[in-house]
Amino acid sequence: MSARMPLRETLEVLRAERRSGDVVITSMGSAREWMAIGPLDPLDFVFVPSSMGEAVPLGLGMALAQPTRRVIACSGDGSLLMNLGSLVTIASEAPENLVVLIFANGVYEVTGAQPIPGRDVDFATMARASGIGSVFRFSDIAAWTVGARTALGERGPLCIVLDVAPVPDAVGPRSPGPTLARAAAFAAALQQR
Amino acid sequence: MTEPSAADMGRAIADLFAAMGITHVISVPDSTIGPWHAALDAHPSLRLVRVCREGEAWAVAGGLHLGGARPLVLIQCTGLFESGDSLRNIVHDWKLPIFSVIGYRSYLNQSTLPGDTCLVFTEPVLSAWQIDWKLVTDTADYGEIRTHYERCRAAGIAGGIVVAEGRA
Ligand SMILES: Cc1ncc(C[n+]2csc(CCOP(=O)(O)OP(=O)(O)O)c2C)c(N)n1
Numbered sequence: 001m002s003a004r005m006p007l008r009e010t011l012e013v014l015r016a017e018r019r020s021g022d023v024v025i026t027s028m029g030s031a032r033e034w035m036a037i038g039p040l041d042p043l044d045f046v047f048v049p050s051s052m053g054e055a056v057p058l059g060l061g062m063a064l065a066q067p068t069r070r071v072i073a074c075s076g077d078g079s080l081l082m083n084l085g086s087l088v089t090i091a092s093e094a095p096e097n098l099v100v101l102i103f104a105n106g107v108y109e110v111t112g113a114q115p116i117p118g119r120d121v122d123f124a125t126m127a128r129a130s131g132i133g134s135v136f137r138f139s140d141i142a143a144w145t146v147g148a149r150t151a152l153g154e155r156g157p158l159c160i161v162l163d164v165a166p167v168p169d170a171v172g173p174r175s176p177g178p179t180l181a182r183a184a185a186f187a188a189a190l191q192q193r
Numbered sequence: 194m195t196e197p198s199a200a201d202m203g204r205a206i207a208d209l210f211a212a213m214g215i216t217h218v219i220s221v222p223d224s225t226i227g228p229w230h231a232a233l234d235a236h237p238s239l240r241l242v243r244v245c246r247e248g249e250a251w252a253v254a255g256g257l258h259l260g261g262a263r264p265l266v267l268i269q270c271t272g273l274f275e276s277g278d279s280l281r282n283i284v285h286d287w288k289l290p291i292f293s294v295i296g297y298r299s300y301l302n303q304s305t306l307p308g309d310t311c312l313v314f315t316e317p318v319l320s321a322w323q324i325d326w327k328l329v330t331d332t333a334d335y336g337e338i339r340t341h342y343e344r345c346r347a348a349g350i351a352g353g354i355v356v357a358e359g360r361a
Contacts, residue, residue: 051282054252061256085245
């Protein structure tokens with residue numbers, strides 16, 4: 001495995017590059033760190049509780065319903081392995097406004113960092129082979145800091161693999177509040193331009 | 194009475210879903226609902242989203258619903274069994290009232306799959322997942338799909354119509 005980026009800094013770059021009006025869906029470790037970095041935006045969908053592997057399909061649904069908005073869906077590598085076909089579905093539906101960020105840390109971090117099956121699984125090649133045209137991979141925080149805007153600005157469906165280091169002794173993300181109220185507030189925010 | 198052809202049935206279903214205000218149909222086919230896909234795909238006011246597994250379907254529908262669209266999940270009961278955790282999360286954790294039409298394999302005919310265990314598990318699983326479901330055994334009664342959809346929509350709950358299928 002090549003170099004790995006610190007998860008929190010990787011997400012801080014995303015925060016800096018996120019445009020107003022963008023939806024950001026986080027799950028598992030990305031949700032925990034996203035909430036720790038700072039206050040949430042009304043268009044943040046912290047997918048906690050989640051169903052493993054469903055952050056990406058959830059983002060596909062949002063992207064199809066809101067075609068003029070950029071939807072950024074963050075998935076762990078373990079979650080993506082549970083739903084690899086979702087890459088094919090995305091390629092088939094071809095939403096230009098969907099960005100899939102895969103946080104490849106090689107482990108199921110939130111359950112205690114057990115290794116995922118497979119060694120050095122090449123998610124970028126899998127995304128390309130699934131028919132996703134724009135695929136990037138970053139393993140170096142300086143390169144991600146410099147290249148994030150260009151990569152995120154590509155026409156979707158777009159997949160960016162981010163090689164991140166597991167966070168030692170990490171725990172699962174805590175729900176930021178009752179789901180019913182959060183879903184209603186998020187749906188209302190989506191209806192505003 | 195003769196059964197309508199699969200193509201006619203598909204067109205009738207597509208018109209029905211469109212009249213219900215459905216915008217997106219998220220589906221994995223089986224031998225009964227699969228032949229409807231062409232008409233669903235061709236309908237000007239519907240978008241057919243073909244997913245690779247049914248777990249995806251509930252989440253795609255959830256995203257569509259949050260985004261202001263009106264999705265419907267169209268799957269076989271086998272797909273219901275496959276997709277439980279995703280259904281649980283979208284319908285119960287997030288309380289999104291997703292409506293589904295679910296094919297009930299072997300209900301009308303077990304000649305291909307004698308002893309098909311779909312007959313054992315479909316109804317208890319639907320009830321376990323607390324879906325407000327109704328069984329429709331005759332294509333002449335498919336109008337019930339709309340009636341039940343409107344009832345569930347007014348109540349803000351997840352509902353489902355289970356359509357009896359013949360040979361698997
Ligand atoms: C269907 C299912 N199986 C197992 C689990 C237990 N589980 C919760 S989180 C998780 C690991 C998630 O790993 P990944 O997606 O790589 O994210 P990370 O924790 O590394 O951020 C597992 C296995 C679950 N929630 N759902």
